Amino acid sequence: MKVNIYYGGRGLIEDPTLYVINKIQDVLKEIRVNVGRYNLYEQKNGISMLPNTFKEADAVILAVSMEWYGVGGLMQTFLDSCWLYADKQRIKDIYMFPVVVATANGERKAVEDLRGAWELLGGRVCEGICTYVSNRIEFETNQVYASIIEKKAEEIYRIVSHKAPMLPNSINSCHVEIPSAGIELTPQESEQLSVYVADDSFVKKQKEDVEMLSQMYKSILGKKSQPDSEDDLLKKLEKAFNPKEASFKAVFSINLNDVNKTIVLDIDDGKLKSSYSSSAKADITVNAGKDVMSKITTGKTTFQGAFMSGLITAKGRLDLMRMFDRVFVFEY
Incomplete structure (x- = not known):
């Protein structure tokens, strides 16, 4: 873009x-x-x-x-x-x-x-x-x-x-x-x-990407499933943790608006500390519903994809959303 x-x-x-x-x-x-x-x-x-x-x-x-x-x-x-x-x-x-x-x-x-x-x-x-x-x-x-x-x-x-x-x-x-x-x-x-000519290859690629995303989101929205419990979310996050870089360090704060709870994921030196608490030192704060987090932890959508579609909002270091999808690998 x-x-x-x-x-x-x-x-x-x-x-x-x-x-x-x-x-x-x-x-x-x-x-x-x-x-x-x-x-x-x-x-x-x-x-x-x-x-x-x-x-x-x-x-x-x-x-x-x-x-x-x-x-x-x-x-x-x-x-x-x-x-x-x-x-x-x-x-x-x-x-x-x-x-x-x-x-x-x-x-x-x-x-x-x-x-x-x-x-x-x-x-x-x-x-x-x-x-x-x-x-x-x-x-x-x-x-x-x-x-x-x-x-x-x-x-x-x-x-x-x-x-x-x-x-x-x-x-x-x-x-x-x-x-x-x-x-x-x-x-x-x-x-x-x-030299004012349209870049046909670029336009074609953009249309293909939009169509692919459209089909993916239609598939996600068409499948109804029960949201995971809060404990299940933590277990899935811990199980999916797979740090690609030992030096990566970040604190994610995920507010589950519909249940009034906050998940804190503290990643440091290749290790993960997860809990339900609040963190004033979070690098990125995300607001999401429990059902959206269930879709992410079951591999139906990515963290960055949910942000792009407006399912979640975020503030802070937005570049960390891409890293989230790298260090947490969920199976569909």
Whole structure:
């Protein structure tokens, strides 16, 4: 999966937009998403070439700092380039998540401008982040705000990985006539346009992966079974423990919401300590139902697969979900 971030601010250290997109970028990288970052202020002379970066993107994040009015000149120039030079057939498959962080009144208008522009380009528009910041320090140190941003990054991952369908709108239903003549291109722009081709092998592979996951989840949901008891869950976790790396160290805290209990798995030096307790030093905290954990411990789904499908939620070091599936091997 590839997600591109286009930042239209001035790059000032006090810009709270940088904090937001840096946190989104960190979360996406933790869950193995390939993230491309393009600071428009660094590429003022090459903005017209940036639409070429859409070729392998599954989603884009358009981030702007609203300092007084509108989305800013750099982002507007970038959107103009998308209208003139981008492959509209490619944009149709790309999800766009707007991020607007305002230090002045009017952040919602800026979000609507970004949404409207992407819809006119024919792309898929999703809910992003829209906020007003009066005190940068308070905003960046607020753990509640940080959690909201992290959950939005996880939502981006789920929407894009599942190729979520979108409802039609009037803009995409109406045919927009683009004149074929009258636009004079430079040699560089003409050369760039000539290489806008769809990566058929990549699209085909993504469709196959989505179909495989769809069939797997249908099979899981179609089989009804009784959830394991709490003691059975612990026994299965202990039995399935198979550390691949002796140096691996982590503490998993799994909250079973429906029975009000917490499983703590402390892995250190190739050994496992499991118990029903609570741990303040957990590296990752997971919220799951007992039935979901039963599916995981019986091999019907993976830890990471349950997170991707929204069956469980997590916070902390999200990269450990992949390691969980490596050190706990369950038989179906």
